[in-house]
Amino acid sequence: MENMIEVKGLTKTFKSYKKGKGLSGTIKTLFKREVTEIEAVKDISFNIRPGEIIGYIGANGAGKSTTIKMMTGILNPTSGFVKVDGRVPYEKRQENAKHIGVVFGQKTQLWWDLPVGETFAILKEVYQVPDAFYAEQMKYFDEIFELSEFMGQTVRTLSLGQRMRADLAASMLHNPKVLFLDEPTIGLDVMVKERIRKAIKDMNKRYGTTILLTTHDMSDIEELCHRIIIIDKGQLLYDGGIDTIRRDFGYERKIVFDLRYDDAEVVGAILQQMRDEIQGCTPENMTYTLSESQLSVIFNRNEINISSIMNYVLQHLNVIDFSVKDMDIEAIVKRF
Amino acid sequence: MTKTFKRYLKLYGMFLSQYLKAVMHSRTDFLIGFLAFFLIQFGGIAFIALVFRQIPDLMGWSFYDLLFIYGFANIPRGIDHMFTDYLWLLAGNVIVQGEFDRYLLRPIHPLFQIIAQRFQPDGIGEMIIGILLVVYAASKGGIEFTAGKIILLIVMVIFSTIIYTSIKLILASIAFWTKRSQSILFMFYSMSEFSKYPLAIYHKFIRTFITYIVPFALTAYIPASYFLGESSLMESLGLTVSISLIALALGLFIFSRGIKQYESVGN
Numbered sequence: 001m002e003n004m005i006e007v008k009g010l011t012k013t014f015k016s017y018k019k020g021k022g023l024s025g026t027i028k029t030l031f032k033r034e035v036t037e038i039e040a041v042k043d044i045s046f047n048i049r050p051g052e053i054i055g056y057i058g059a060n061g062a063g064k065s066t067t068i069k070m071m072t073g074i075l076n077p078t079s080g081f082v083k084v085d086g087r088v089p090y091e092k093r094q095e096n097a098k099h100i101g102v103v104f105g106q107k108t109q110l111w112w113d114l115p116v117g118e119t120f121a122i123l124k125e126v127y128q129v130p131d132a133f134y135a136e137q138m139k140y141f142d143e144i145f146e147l148s149e150f151m152g153q154t155v156r157t158l159s160l161g162q163r164m165r166a167d168l169a170a171s172m173l174h175n176p177k178v179l180f181l182d183e184p185t186i187g188l189d190v191m192v193k194e195r196i197r198k199a200i201k202d203m204n205k206r207y208g209t210t211i212l213l214t215t216h217d218m219s220d221i222e223e224l225c226h227r228i229i230i231i232d233k234g235q236l237l238y239d240g241g242i243d244t245i246r247r248d249f250g251y252e253r254k255i256v257f258d259l260r261y262d263d264a265e266v267v268g269a270i271l272q273q274m275r276d277e278i279q280g281c282t283p284e285n286m287t288y289t290l291s292e293s294q295l296s297v298i299f300n301r302n303e304i305n306i307s308s309i310m311n312y313v314l315q316h317l318n319v320i321d322f323s324v325k326d327m328d329i330e331a332i333v334k335r336f
Numbered sequence: 337m338t339k340t341f342k343r344y345l346k347l348y349g350m351f352l353s354q355y356l357k358a359v360m361h362s363r364t365d366f367l368i369g370f371l372a373f374f375l376i377q378f379g380g381i382a383f384i385a386l387v388f389r390q391i392p393d394l395m396g397w398s399f400y401d402l403l404f405i406y407g408f409a410n411i412p413r414g415i416d417h418m419f420t421d422y423l424w425l426l427a428g429n430v431i432v433q434g435e436f437d438r439y440l441l442r443p444i445h446p447l448f449q450i451i452a453q454r455f456q457p458d459g460i461g462e463m464i465i466g467i468l469l470v471v472y473a474a475s476k477g478g479i480e481f482t483a484g485k486i487i488l489l490i491v492m493v494i495f496s497t498i499i500y501t502s503i504k505l506i507l508a509s510i511a512f513w514t515k516r517s518q519s520i521l522f523m524f525y526s527m528s529e530f531s532k533y534p535l536a537i538y539h540k541f542i543r544t545f546i547t548y549i550v551p552f553a554l555t556a557y558i559p560a561s562y563f564l565g566e567s568s569l570m571e572s573l574g575l576t577v578s579i580s581l582i583a584l585a586l587g588l589f590i591f592s593r594g595i596k597q598y599e600s601v602g603n
């Protein structure tokens with residue numbers, strides 16, 4: 001088979017009806033309902049080959065989760081279609097479910113009241129995982145996710161990191177051909193993130209699992225994805241290698257300073273002067289924002305020397321702390 | 337087909353054993369629930385007894401006849417209560433909060449997953465009281481139970497239970513369109529109280545309504561009347577079976593249409 005996932009002209013429009021206030025409003029809405037339409041996904045097409053790891057990225061509300069919901073059979077598209085491993089997910093929902101694994105980082109898929117151990121025993125039955133493979137998988141999950149730490153606890157008592165590890169293990173148990181991971185690293189500390197990335201890479205290497213993941217964390221993308229698809233306001237912006245993005249946008253750096261000052265206007269004036277003092281500081285190459293004693297400077301690394309910015313700010317302002325950030329997804333999207 | 341059935345049965349057993357473990361853990365909850373339930377039942381029976389102290393019979397029905405109907409009503413109600421209590425939550429928050437997503441992600445029928453999500457032990461009490469009342473009323477009221485009649489009673493109970501479940505399923509599925517349907521479910525479910533007494537005491541409109549529209553009459557009075565010698569087998573069993581199957585088919589149809597309509601939620 002050529003494509004593991006095929007998405008063509010995919011569109012999803014949500015209709016929502018305004019509810020009137022009070023009794024008279026309710027009665028009015030019975031006769032004449034005001035419809036507002038939200039075009040969450042607009043005419044998106046792409047293909048994914050077996051074994052690819054794709055970063056599906058975009059700002060908040062771009063339509064990532066909605067696309068995943070159509071690819072996993074939760075939602076019916078308004079128009080266009082999706083095929084996953086040759087099946088249309090929302091038409092052959094149960095059959096499709098056997099071959100995919102899904103994690104929604106924001107919400108657990110596990111049974112709230114069941115102990116983790118029992119959850120896996122039930123999933124074994126649900127997906128009809130053979131005994132030997134089950135034992136092998138559980139041993140592996142225990143190594144990488146350290147499940148035995150909380151095997152006896154009910155899902156509702158788990159911490160966010162533990163819950164995410166359990167959710168990921170659950171999505172991989174039956175060795176699905178395709179994994180859909182919607183924000184699998186949200187709210188996790190660096191150690192857990194690292195573990196999760198390793199597991200994702202491992203699955204892909206060992207079984208050739210096709211993986212589509214969304215994240216707001218650029219380092220997830222850098223570490224995992226060969227290819228990224230960027231969407232914004234429901235539309236496809238970019239589909240291609242990560243190298244192009246790095247070349248075209250990797251020059252961007254952001255420094256965040258924590259400042260202490262009495263008069264914001266004075267700080268504003270000092271910053272204004274920075275444009276004259278540092279070479280190449282055109283509004284195009286350098287922008288800054290000041291809010292609540294936090295100063296963010298975004299600049300083009302190729303045009304402006306980082307040390308000159310650091311020097312200037314440290315000399316003229318009272319800096320308590322600072323951090324240098326990599327390019328972030330929101331900034332990239334804005335640039336398109 | 338049988339393989340699928342066995343798999344579902346095994347899965348149900350796994351869920352059930354977990355709930356029973358959890359129930360045993362919170363024994364006080366269980367006892368309090370049981371106690372409250374007995375008080376309610378006692379109230380209902382006392383009411384019937386009180387009425388019969390004033391009048392020796394009600395439109396030709398004796399005290400034991402009424403007790404039999406009242407007892408019968410509790411059996412399908414209790415069984416349905418035990419197994420399908422989660423339908424109340426489907427009508428409640430499951431759809432508004434996007435919880436239904438998860439049922440669409442597993443290779444098992446979503447309705448099975450909803451039903452397996454909860455076991456309600458309160459229903460056991462209802463069922464037991466029902467059985468005790470039926471046996472007591474039958475022996476005092478002179479109803480002879482042959483093996484054939486016992487089997488028939490079980491069959492009637494099964495189809496009566498299907499009616500309960502189907503009515504709940506239909507009304508809960510409305511939530512796919514309206515997001516919530518708990519109040520309409522509650523309103524109609526309350527009508528099951530009508531089924532605990534002979535239909536003859538009601539206005540014709542109510543009689544038709546609870547026989548054909550929201551067919552709770554088929555969960556107690558109509559099947560019970562056969563054993564009380566008030567209607568033929570065709571009238572009671574025939575009507576119960578055919579309407580329960582229609583209701584079930586309708587319930588499954590509306591449920592699956594609802595899934596197609598399901599819009600999930602944004603985060």
Ligand SMILES: Nc1ncnc2c1ncn2[C@@H]1O[C@H](COP(=O)(O)OP(=O)(O)OP(=O)(O)O)[C@@H](O)[C@H]1O
Pocket residue numbers: 014015016038039040058059060061062063064065066067599600601602603
């Ligand atoms: N079930 C729904 N009903 C109505 N509108 C919805 C629904 N789901 C999503 N939306 C809207 O569609 C748009 C896209 O939402 P979606 O959840 O797909 O974004 P996203 O890219 O996943 O964002 P995030 O990064 O915040 O998770 C948003 O405007 C959202 O409000």
Ligand SMILES: [Mg+2]
Pocket residue numbers: 064065066182603
């Ligand atoms: Mg999302």
